[in-house]
Amino acid sequence: MTPTLCRDCFWTGPEPQPRRCPRCASPRLVVHAELDRLTIAHMDCDAFYASVEKRDRPELRDLPVIVGGGKRGVVTTCCYIARINGVRSAMPMFKALKICPQATVIKPDFTKYRTESRRIMDKLARLTPLVQPLSLDEAWLDLTGCERLHGGTAAWVLARVQADIETDTGLTVSVGLAANKFLAKIASDLDKPRGFSVIGAAEAKAFLAPRPVSILPGVGPAFQKSLAIAGYQTVGDLAKADPKTLATTFGVYGLRLSQLAQGQDARAVDPDQERKSVSAETTFNDDLTQVGDLEDELWPLCEKVARHLRKDAIAGRVAVLKLRTTDFRIITRRRTLAVPTQTAKALFAVARELLAAEAKGAAYRLIGIGATELVEALGPASDLFAGDEARALKSARAMDALRDKFGADAVQSGRALKTNPRTP
Amino acid sequence: MKFTIERAALIKALGHVQSVVERRNTIPILSNVLLSAERGGVSFSATDLDMEIVDFADANVDTPGQITAPAHTLYEIVRKLPEGAEVELRYAGDDPRLQISAGRSKFNLPVLPAGDFPVMSSDGLSARITLDTNDLIRLIDKTRFAISTEETRYYLNGLYLHTVGEGASAQLRAVATDGHRLALAEMIAPEGTTGVPGVIVPRKTIQEARRLLDDAGETVELQVSASKVRLQFGRASLTSKVIDGSFPDYMRVIPRDNDKSLTVNISVFAAAVDRVATISAEKSRSVKMAIEPGKIVLTVRNMEAGQAVEELECEYDRDSFEIGFNARYLLDVAGQIQGEAAEFRFADPASPTLVLDASDPGVQYVLMPLRV
Numbered sequence: 001m002t003p004t005l006c007r008d009c010f011w012t013g014p015e016p017q018p019r020r021c022p023r024c025a026s027p028r029l030v031v032h033a034e035l036d037r038l039t040i041a042h043m044d045c046d047a048f049y050a051s052v053e054k055r056d057r058p059e060l061r062d063l064p065v066i067v068g069g070g071k072r073g074v075v076t077t078c079c080y081i082a083r084i085n086g087v088r089s090a091m092p093m094f095k096a097l098k099i100c101p102q103a104t105v106i107k108p109d110f111t112k113y114r115t116e117s118r119r120i121m122d123k124l125a126r127l128t129p130l131v132q133p134l135s136l137d138e139a140w141l142d143l144t145g146c147e148r149l150h151g152g153t154a155a156w157v158l159a160r161v162q163a164d165i166e167t168d169t170g171l172t173v174s175v176g177l178a179a180n181k182f183l184a185k186i187a188s189d190l191d192k193p194r195g196f197s198v199i200g201a202a203e204a205k206a207f208l209a210p211r212p213v214s215i216l217p218g219v220g221p222a223f224q225k226s227l228a229i230a231g232y233q234t235v236g237d238l239a240k241a242d243p244k245t246l247a248t249t250f251g252v253y254g255l256r257l258s259q260l261a262q263g264q265d266a267r268a269v270d271p272d273q274e275r276k277s278v279s280a281e282t283t284f285n286d287d288l289t290q291v292g293d294l295e296d297e298l299w300p301l302c303e304k305v306a307r308h309l310r311k312d313a314i315a316g317r318v319a320v321l322k323l324r325t326t327d328f329r330i331i332t333r334r335r336t337l338a339v340p341t342q343t344a345k346a347l348f349a350v351a352r353e354l355l356a357a358e359a360k361g362a363a364y365r366l367i368g369i370g371a372t373e374l375v376e377a378l379g380p381a382s383d384l385f386a387g388d389e390a391r392a393l394k395s396a397r398a399m400d401a402l403r404d405k406f407g408a409d410a411v412q413s414g415r416a417l418k419t420n421p422r423t424p
Numbered sequence: 425m426k427f428t429i430e431r432a433a434l435i436k437a438l439g440h441v442q443s444v445v446e447r448r449n450t451i452p453i454l455s456n457v458l459l460s461a462e463r464g465g466v467s468f469s470a471t472d473l474d475m476e477i478v479d480f481a482d483a484n485v486d487t488p489g490q491i492t493a494p495a496h497t498l499y500e501i502v503r504k505l506p507e508g509a510e511v512e513l514r515y516a517g518d519d520p521r522l523q524i525s526a527g528r529s530k531f532n533l534p535v536l537p538a539g540d541f542p543v544m545s546s547d548g549l550s551a552r553i554t555l556d557t558n559d560l561i562r563l564i565d566k567t568r569f570a571i572s573t574e575e576t577r578y579y580l581n582g583l584y585l586h587t588v589g590e591g592a593s594a595q596l597r598a599v600a601t602d603g604h605r606l607a608l609a610e611m612i613a614p615e616g617t618t619g620v621p622g623v624i625v626p627r628k629t630i631q632e633a634r635r636l637l638d639d640a641g642e643t644v645e646l647q648v649s650a651s652k653v654r655l656q657f658g659r660a661s662l663t664s665k666v667i668d669g670s671f672p673d674y675m676r677v678i679p680r681d682n683d684k685s686l687t688v689n690i691s692v693f694a695a696a697v698d699r700v701a702t703i704s705a706e707k708s709r710s711v712k713m714a715i716e717p718g719k720i721v722l723t724v725r726n727m728e729a730g731q732a733v734e735e736l737e738c739e740y741d742r743d744s745f746e747i748g749f750n751a752r753y754l755l756d757v758a759g760q761i762q763g764e765a766a767e768f769r770f771a772d773p774a775s776p777t778l779v780l781d782a783s784d785p786g787v788q789y790v791l792m793p794l795r796v
Binding site: 317336338339373382383384385387 | 576577578601603604605606672676677776790792794795
């Protein structure tokens with residue numbers, strides 16, 4: 001009597017024999033013992049940017065599509081056809097085009113993606129107030145306690161919204177349903193694209209055990225290496241370890257690893273989860289060595305980040321400079337600012353100091369700037385050292401107002417003209 | 425190693441060095457004090473790796489030698505010995521512990537080898553600059569309350585000691601700020617200070633130095649390098665790393681053109697602020713000053729705790745206005761004013777206010793107002 005849901009006609013009932021929907025005969029059934037009880041979901045759009053482009057240009061439907069920028073850029077997203085050829089996101093474009101030369105490369109159009117994202121997120125927001133967006137194309141949902149409201153289980157509600165998104169936007173999403181955020185996120189990835197997977201609390205531990213530790217959030221290549229040295233290759237190794245040993249070896253994160261390895265994750269779906277940082281970066285057409293050239297690339301990025309900060313009424317306490325060397329090493333340098341900033345001027349002043357220490361003859365292929373440790377933007381200055389920031393903010397606000405009224409090119413700083421020359 | 429020493433001399437030396445030792449240490453030897461017995465006396469060193477204090481005491485040294493022992497335990501033992509006791513400290517090869525005996529008391533403490541004790545190098549320190557002890561006490565006392573404790577701006581977590589001006593008008597200046605208030609004190613630069621780099625001396629170092637200054641003679645000697653500072657107080661010396669960062673351009677935030685001058689009896693003012701602040705909200709401690717010719721009306725309004733108003737006289741003859749301050753900041757500054765009168769120089773309710781001590785032209789305070 002395993003609970004079953006039909007993903008085409010939303011029929012629910014006990015698992016039928018043979019495994020086809022007794023109402024519409026569809027084979028797309030979700031069968032799981034805990035199906036009626038799980039309420040935490042992760043929803044992830046399938047190859048989001050590429051799918052949006054394909055929808056808008058139907059002639060590309062059966063061709064490989066890569067979304068990404070420039071001859072030197074990287075793959076932002078690629079469609080599933082391109083993936084069959086071995087293209088992956090974050091792959092350098094030249095490499096992607098070598099293995100998949102027939103691909104159509106499209107420059108990303110974030111305005112369009114944001115609009116689509118909003119349409120999808122709005123649909124999710126109608127299901128529950130507890131929607132925590134992770135990015136434009138992913139969100140966690142907590143549907144606990146919404147059964148009476150929707151007249152059906154969380155699984156049923158999700159299957160319906162998944163179909164609804166597909167009909168309305170022409171985009172497919174994959175759903176993961178589980179007992180917590182961590183498992184839900186893993187689940188949504190299992191059956192992509194257009195998937196619906198469930199990981200129950202009962203099977204979580206066994207399911208995770210054989211997987212590499214890198215599936216745990218927070219375990220990157222470097223941490224994976226140190227875990228391997230300590231003898232932990234798989235999640236099962238961590239689950240078996242004494243939490244105390246993990247805590248002494250890896251500190252606070254050791255305890256969290258132990259819990260995650262058991263399939264436990266106590267984090268709540270938090271719709272107010274604040275963003276951790278705002279950043280922008282660019283890859284150059286040709287490697288740059290001169291400080292002046294690097295600074296010219298840096299300034300528009302600072303402006304971009306600062307504009308985002310102002311728009312969202314947040315300020316960054318720490319500026320982070322990112323550089324990628326010609327051998328693909330990433331260098332990041334951070335510095336705390338005198339006062340949390342919302343202006344390109346303050347970001348640039350710190351970033352150029354950080355840059356000066358790094359740009360000593362080395363060639364770089366990418367530069368980026370970020371603002372982190374975000375705080376709510378303060379009102380009038382309450383700090384002795386905020387005077388400069390207040391003045392810079394005033395002029396930045398004035399420029400924002402002009403741009404809103406007369407267009408993005410209405411007013412520019414002299415420095416920006418160097419990289420973005422006006423055509424008369 | 426073996427020596428006998430008077431309890432008073434021992435407790436003084438240990439007292440000078442032991443407070444550097446952190447209560448909790450992950451590196452065991454940092455919990456210890458280094459004892460080095462040489463002819464004529466013993467030197468005591470303690471360190472937390474950022475700061476080192478060394479003191480020297482006369483003792484009857486029988487066998488010279490060196491060893492380290494737990495600093496706090498040793499200090500506690502000596503503190504509890506009867507006054508006037510002769511204390512013998514002994515570390516001999518046959519017993520791997522430090523023996524302390526005085527009268528009928530005997531203690532054995534675990535030791536760690538002296539060779540493992542980290543010693544701070546004195547490379548690059550400048551020539552010795554001689555300072556009057558009271559002058560240095562003044563610089564520290566007038567400013568240290570404003571040192572920031574907020575870690576995001578680590579470069580404000582110390583006292584910025586530097587020289588300004590040249591020749592006969594050169595000044596040695598101490599500045600501390602936490603972004604909400606700023607304190608500046610200066611004195612005529614002693615000989616040898618020109619060309620010495622400005623340094624940010626950490627809060628803990630200032631605190632220890634201030635303690636040692638109480639027992640110092642008439643003068644102290646200062647040595648500075650870009651990364652370290654050393655003070656010699658008679659037989660005791662303190663060497664500390666300085667904060668690696670640049671102190672902000674504080675001159676830009678000291679208002680020069682504030683033209684609304686108000687003079688008030690500072691003890692009357694402080695007592696009044698203290699009274700009305702009794703009911704101020706815990707967090708902002710905001711006090712409103714309504715200023716009009718001849719008087720100040722202090723008001724605290726707290727939604728939960730009620731209201732307080734107090735009126736006091738002052739010398740003021742410009743336009744009336746209202747301005748708010750954190751009561752604690754006002755009291756901190758008031759506490760440093762030596763003379764009877766303090767002068768407040770205001771610009772407007774949103775701009776920094778300058779506070780001056782009528783009896784000491786070498787100090788300046790800046791307060792950032794709160795919104796009221």
